[in-house]
Amino acid sequence: MQDTLSNQALLKSTVIALLIAGLALISFILPAEYNIDPTGIGAKLGLTALANPEATAAASSATKAQQTGQPAAEKDASDIIEVIVPAGRGVEYKFAMTQFKKMQYQWQTGGEPLFFDLHGEPEGDTTGYYESYAIATLTEMKGSFTTPFTGVHGWYWKNTSDKAITVKLTVSGEYSVIGLKK
Numbered sequence: 157m158q159d160t161l162s163n164q165a166l167l168k169s170t171v172i173a174l175l176i177a178g179l180a181l182i183s184f185i186l187p188a189e190y191n192i193d194p195t196g197i198g199a200k201l202g203l204t205a206l207a208n209p210e211a212t213a214a215a216s217s218a219t220k221a222q223q224t225g226q227p228a229a230e231k232d233a234s235d236i237i238e239v240i241v242p243a244g245r246g247v248e249y250k251f252a253m254t255q256f257k258k259m260q261y262q263w264q265t266g267g268e269p270l271f272f273d274l275h276g277e278p279e280g281d282t283t284g285y286y287e288s289y290a291i292a293t294l295t296e297m298k299g300s301f302t303t304p305f306t307g308v309h310g311w312y313w314k315n316t317s318d319k320a321i322t323v324k325l326t327v328s329g330e331y332s333v334i335g336l337k338k
Contacts, residue, residue: 191240191320234328239336241270241315241323248337249325250310253303259329263311264296268321274301276309300329308334 187193239249253259253276274290289301303309309331315321 191242193242235326235333237325237327237333239313239323239325241313241321243315243318243320246271246312246314248310248312250308250334250337251327251331252307252334253309253329253331254306255303257330258300258302259309259327259331260300261325261327262296262298263323263325265321265323267295268315268317268319269293269295270321270323271314271316272297273312274310275312276303276305277307278305279307281307308337310334310337 183195183197187197237249239247241247251259271293272291273288275286275288277286287304290297290299301309311325313321313323
């Protein structure tokens with residue numbers, strides 16, 4: 157009788173441990189390590205950003221600037237950023253720029269096409285206005301633009317495939333990185 161109870165207790169403990177491990181895998185590990193977030197909890201907790209360290213580092217400098225109440229310093233810089241666009245979803249990657257500043261850019265995927273909209277939103281505008289500089293579906297693009305107004309400028313990429321696509325974005329110019337827009 158004693159052996160039966162301890163076997164049942166062991167089985168029950170094992171099943172509970174497996175359930176907890178499965179929940180941890182789905183809720184925390186997959187979003188943080190692989191940017192796979194079936195429950196949406198990973199995005200709400202900011203874990204999906206951990207799967208993209210370059211974007212996270214850039215976004216953290218912008219976040220620190222927001223927390224101190226001071227804008228991140230605009231610099232003449234060059235950055236290489238990897239942005240993961242999840243399957244069937246779209247993401248925005250943004251930069252703060254003042255009027256008449258220039259950015260040179262080049263981005264490419266591994267050969268998978270993405271719909272994109274390179275655009276800007278004026279600082280302080282509450283109407284939802286934005287100005288598109290380029291809209292297409294491509295696997296890569298290279299160019300430059302001069303900001304017509306002070307505000308937030310960057311890309312919206314939409315992935316219509318069933319696999320995540322990584323965009324390698326190289327930028328230089330006078331800007332402050334904001335990063336992934338939520």
